[in-house]
Amino acid sequence: MIGVTLDRVSKQFDKARGVENVDIQIKPGEFFTFLGPSGCGKTTTLRMIAGFYYPSDGRILFGDRNVTNMPPNKRNTGMVFQNYALFPHMTVFENIAFGLQVRKQGKAEIREKVTRAQKLVHLDGYGERRIDQLSGGQQQRVALARALVIEPNILLLDEPLSNLDAKLREETRQEIKRLQLELGITTIYVTHDQSEAMSMSDRIMVMKEGVVQQIGTPQEIYNRPVNRFVASFIGESNLWEGTVERMDGETAQVRLTPDLLLTGLAANASPECKLAVGQKVTLSVRPEAISEADPSERGKANTFAVKVLLSEFTGVSMNYIAEAGPISVKAMFVGQGQRMRQRDEEALFTVARDSIYFLG
Numbered sequence: 001m002i003g004v005t006l007d008r009v010s011k012q013f014d015k016a017r018g019v020e021n022v023d024i025q026i027k028p029g030e031f032f033t034f035l036g037p038s039g040c041g042k043t044t045t046l047r048m049i050a051g052f053y054y055p056s057d058g059r060i061l062f063g064d065r066n067v068t069n070m071p072p073n074k075r076n077t078g079m080v081f082q083n084y085a086l087f088p089h090m091t092v093f094e095n096i097a098f099g100l101q102v103r104k105q106g107k108a109e110i111r112e113k114v115t116r117a118q119k120l121v122h123l124d125g126y127g128e129r130r131i132d133q134l135s136g137g138q139q140q141r142v143a144l145a146r147a148l149v150i151e152p153n154i155l156l157l158d159e160p161l162s163n164l165d166a167k168l169r170e171e172t173r174q175e176i177k178r179l180q181l182e183l184g185i186t187t188i189y190v191t192h193d194q195s196e197a198m199s200m201s202d203r204i205m206v207m208k209e210g211v212v213q214q215i216g217t218p219q220e221i222y223n224r225p226v227n228r229f230v231a232s233f234i235g236e237s238n239l240w241e242g243t244v245e246r247m248d249g250e251t252a253q254v255r256l257t258p259d260l261l262l263t264g265l266a267a268n269a270s271p272e273c274k275l276a277v278g279q280k281v282t283l284s285v286r287p288e289a290i291s292e293a294d295p296s297e298r299g300k301a302n303t304f305a306v307k308v309l310l311s312e313f314t315g316v317s318m319n320y321i322a323e324a325g326p327i328s329v330k331a332m333f334v335g336q337g338q339r340m341r342q343r344d345e346e347a348l349f350t351v352a353r354d355s356i357y358f359l360g
């Protein structure tokens with residue numbers, strides 16, 4: 001197992017900025033994800049690691065080895081692409097064997113390794129099938145086997161699930177995670193799908209317009225987003241703007257409207273947010289951090305009246321869009337067994353102090 005270091009790596013294209021100053025240390029055996037919207041530089045970064053692009057600036061290390069300008073075939077990485085890039089006229093066996101043949105390995109060895117790789121992705125018995133006789137999910141597993149059969153040091157996956165339907169995507173995602181854990185292989189995964197990133201990764205790097213926004217575990221990124229972009233890109237969040245009215249030891253009180261003052265813990269502030277009286281801040285509150293209060297709690301801190309605009313029952317949760325004066329409120333109640341509020345109904349909502357996160 002080896003780790004991957006990107007030491008202040010940038011890529012400038014003729015007319016576009018690919019990525020700027022990416023500085024990361026991916027640990028041996030880690031499942032590390034590049035996450036962000038289209039055009040944010042995920043694929044460019046992955047391609048530099050694979051060796052398909054060379055950086056304009058900075059260094060790339062595999063373990064202690066500097067691979068910055070090394071051609072792709074010398075790096076021993078296995079790569080899976082969004083469109084699989086399989087040879088459609090060849091069989092499953094021939095596709096998986098391809099990389100080993102290029103490496104001029106013996107026939108018996110190739111047969112043994114390909115058979116093992118087929119087993120690994122649950123495709124034993126499919127060796128003689130042609131690629132165009134397979135479903136999308138099976139094709140994806142051939143692509144995985146082909147990447148793994150060369151025993152790569154690093155596995156690179158570029159949006160490998162995006163051509164699959166929702167159910168198959170879920171299954172294949174578990175399959176990839178199982179394989180990664182079983183083999184303990186350092187894996188770098190590119191996606192624009194936050195739920196995929198959250199469920200699979202040890203750590204996530206969130207990118208926007210070629211610039212890294214935050215690196216952290218799924219929990220860190222979800223619970224402590226560094227800015228509005230990360231808070232709104234990862235899961236749902238209420239983003240409310242207000243002005244700090246009072247700082248009181250451990251707490252900060254923020255006025256959102258003349259009628260609405262919320263109190264949060266001063267420690268729950270992003271590094272970019274300097275809490276001080278008079279300062280404008282953004283409060284990030286997850287919908288599931290809001291709950292319905294008992295009418296007897298009216299007037300208590302962090303409790304406020306709302307008017308329901310939209311309500312829906314998903315089977316797992318009751319979701320609301322409501323308004324508290326000019327403020328829009330998204331709330332999600334899971335397993336609380338209350339009566340479902342209807343449009344135009346009044347309700348009393350409350351948010352715990354430790355669920356408010358201050359952004360700059």
Ligand SMILES: Nc1ncnc2c1ncn2[C@@H]1O[C@H](COP(=O)(O)OP(=O)(O)OP(=O)(O)O)[C@@H](O)[C@H]1O
Pocket residue numbers: 013014015016017018019036037038039040041042043044045192
């Ligand atoms: N070969 C290239 N030549 C010129 N510009 C490029 C090239 N490849 C990428 N870019 C530009 O670099 C930026 C980052 O693109 P990149 O493909 O890395 O984004 P991405 O996050 O992977 O997007 P997507 O999810 O759509 O694949 C974009 O502005 C893109 O237009």
